[in-house]
Amino acid sequence: MARKKKSSAPRLDPVVAGVFLLAAMAVGFYLGTLYQGSRGPATSAPTPQAAAQKDPDLSARIAAAEAKTKTDSANPDAWTDLGNLYFDADQPAKAVAAYEKSLELKPKNPDVLTDMGVMYRRLNLPLRAVESFDAALAVNPAHVIAAFNKSIVQLHDLNKPDDALKTLQALKAKKPDAILPGGHKIDDLISELKGSGSASPSFMR
Template identity: 45%
Template sequence: MAESEGGVKQQTLYISIAVALLVGFLMGIIYSDRSPQPGGQMGQQGGAPPQQMGAAQQQQQLLQAINSLELAVKQNPNNAETWTQLGNAYFDTDQPEKAIEAYTKSLAIIPGNPAVLTDLGVMYRRAGQPDKAVATFDQALQVSPGFEQAMFNKGIVLYNDLGKNEEARKAWQELLLVNPGARGPDGTPISEMIKMLDTFQGQK
């Protein structure tokens, strides 16, 4: 009996850890599908590798990029790519309202880019507008039904921000139909996330 009780306690511990990991994961991790920007966290077009740069230097390069891009869109306001790059720079510097404006202008010039729509949805979420975020992810999926980042992010916002657990589960199940091996940003398989979500729901 002692071994049995120990096994039950150990299993409960593992479940508790899994639930804690799930809660932490769903609190804010979300995908972005944008292109890397000069000096940004996702890569550079030259110079020292990101890991060799200090945070202050990266921030300075981003601010310089923003100044250049703001000037560029004033000189040529009909260039969708430049608006997208400006939105990406605002994204990296945590300026969601400005990023929303830049991405919206890019999409007004060239509508229907699923990657830009996905990043716009991320910025709506960061700006505290989860309903708009989900609607924007849906727009991306209308254009590109199998766009995995939008499907994943939709589930995150539905669960974490809107409390729509079943809709979140459905979004991730649809993602698995597109890619059975899909994983979250930290490498966690989506199938495991669904299992942990079910476990967490059962604990309530």
């Protein structure tokens, strides 16, 4: 049976998404649902071992993708596919290298830039992550996942809630009806950040 082709849409870092527990809201607004592109939710960032157990043929698919980049090295999609597999296998350094090669061949792909930002964050390089998200937003200012990821890194890793708020407000200006991962409205998150009244919102304490 033919395997369904996986979406190349940008993914949310499973660890990153968990910081948006907005307990102050009456309905218990929660943005901790974890998403990677159009695929189903995940509960945590996988280790390479866990990824292999969940997808036993992942190593074989990585090997095939690596071979593809050797025989079709000028194909940016081949490098993107390889980067996505490294992403799934929790091999961020290799994912970044593959995404960089893809971008050399096909610059300014906002989805690839977004996924690369997630991998930089996984490498504990939040400033590089923000740079990558900024590059994606320069191409597509209404890129919801790039803006969402950027705001989380600013809030959680860089401790800059004001910058996170500005990022979300900029997204709203470009896409007023933006729906964030988990089906939540951008207005809800902006309201919570505005209402925190301090450098550390209630859900981060």
